[in-house]
Amino acid sequence: MRLDCVRVGFVGSLVSLSGDDWVTGRLRELGFVPGQAIELLSRLVTGEPLVVRIGSARYALRRAEASCLEVEGS
Numbered sequence: 001m002r003l004d005c006v007r008v009g010f011v012g013s014l015v016s017l018s019g020d021d022w023v024t025g026r027l028r029e030l031g032f033v034p035g036q037a038i039e040l041l042s043r044l045v046t047g048e049p050l051v052v053r054i055g056s057a058r059y060a061l062r063r064a065e066a067s068c069l070e071v072e073g074s
Helices: 021-029
Strands: 011-017 037-043 050-054 057-061 069-073
Touching (some): 011 021
Antiparallel strands (some): 037 050, 050 057
């Protein structure tokens, strides 16, 4: 499932990245690589930004960026 579709509190791992090459390339540079543990910490009522933890870092992602991330629960 895509990261933008999961509920707050989701804990799992990143399976793959798909979508625009510029966006997925930038996400990879930030540490979003398949196999990494990922957690959805919060999201605003409007749906964005989504605050995620990957490794020991926290990031705020737009919905469009989160939709590029395929995840699976643990």
